[in-house]
Structure formats: C-alpha cells, structure tokens
Amino acid sequence: MPIKKILVVDDSPTERYVATELLTKHGYQVITAENGEEGIAKAKTELPDLVLMDVIMPGTNGYQATRKLARDDVTKNIPVIVCTSKDQETDKIWGLRQGAIDYLIKPVNHAELLQKIAALP
Numbered sequence: 001m002p003i004k005k006i007l008v009v010d011d012s013p014t015e016r017y018v019a020t021e022l023l024t025k026h027g028y029q030v031i032t033a034e035n036g037e038e039g040i041a042k043a044k045t046e047l048p049d050l051v052l053m054d055v056i057m058p059g060t061n062g063y064q065a066t067r068k069l070a071r072d073d074v075t076k077n078i079p080v081i082v083c084t085s086k087d088q089e090t091d092k093i094w095g096l097r098q099g100a101i102d103y104l105i106k107p108v109n110h111a112e113l114l115q116k117i118a119a120l121p
Contacts, residue, residue: 003028003050004029004049005031005048006029006049006050006052006117007031008023008030008052009035009039009052009062010032010033010057011054012054015054019032019083022113026114028117034057035057036059036065039065040072043075043078044074044075047074047078049078050078050079051080051081052083053082053083054082054083055084055091055095062095064098066095066098066100076099079101079120080099082095082100082103083108085105085106104116
C-alpha cells in the first residue's frame with residue numbers, strides 16, 4: 001500500500017510548514033500535530049500511512065509518543081520516522097528501540113526523506 005497520508009508531529013510551526021509544503025508538493029496528504037499527545041490522538045483518528053515524529057517537544061516527547069503508537073493495537077502498524085536534531089548514535093538507537101522504523105537528523109535532507117517514504121512498502 002503506497003504512502004498517501006502523512007502525519008507530521010513537531011512543536012515548531014516552521015518545521016511543520018516546511019514538511020507540509022514539501023510533502024504536499026509531492027502529492028501526499030498532510031496532517032499536523034503540535035505535540036506528542038496531539039500526535040497520538042490524531043494517529044488514532046486519522047490513521048495515517050506514516051508518521052514523521054520530532055523528539056524534543058513539551059509534554060509527551062517523540063520517543064514516548066512513538067512507543068505509545070508502537071504498542072497500541074490501533075496504531076502499531078503505522079510506520080514512524082523520527083526527525084530530530086538529536087544526533088547522537090545513542091539517540092538513534094533509543095528512537096529505533098521505541099518502535100521507529102528510521103531516524104533522520106535535522107535539518108532533514110528533503111531528497112533523502114522523499115526517497116525513504118517512496119521506499120516504504
């Protein structure tokens with residue numbers, strides 16, 4: 001099933017705008033959330049094909065939100081790609097352990113992101 005609907009979870013209005021512009025220009029439907037709690041709620045109601053998850057957010061951070069999505073029967077099959085400024089190898093390992101399928105460092109390379117989305121089953 002090709003990716004059509006993408007949920008972008010990021011507390012930065014600029015990051016949400018840039019991601020939305022990029023993805024809609026390439027034919028994806030984009031939903032946004034400003035924090036982890038809203039991201040989890042929208043993932044359950046909208047059932048996107050993919051979640052792009054920031055890590056550093058107030059309240060529920062991206063690691064916690066990814067773990068909740070991965071463990072919930074409703075959302076466990078939705079792939080999550082973490083997109084964050086946390087660039088240590090331990091951060092990446094931790095993100096993947098929470099259930100993310102990939103981990104990208106900000107500023108995210110747009111071509112790389114689009115390539116990873118296109119490569120998803």
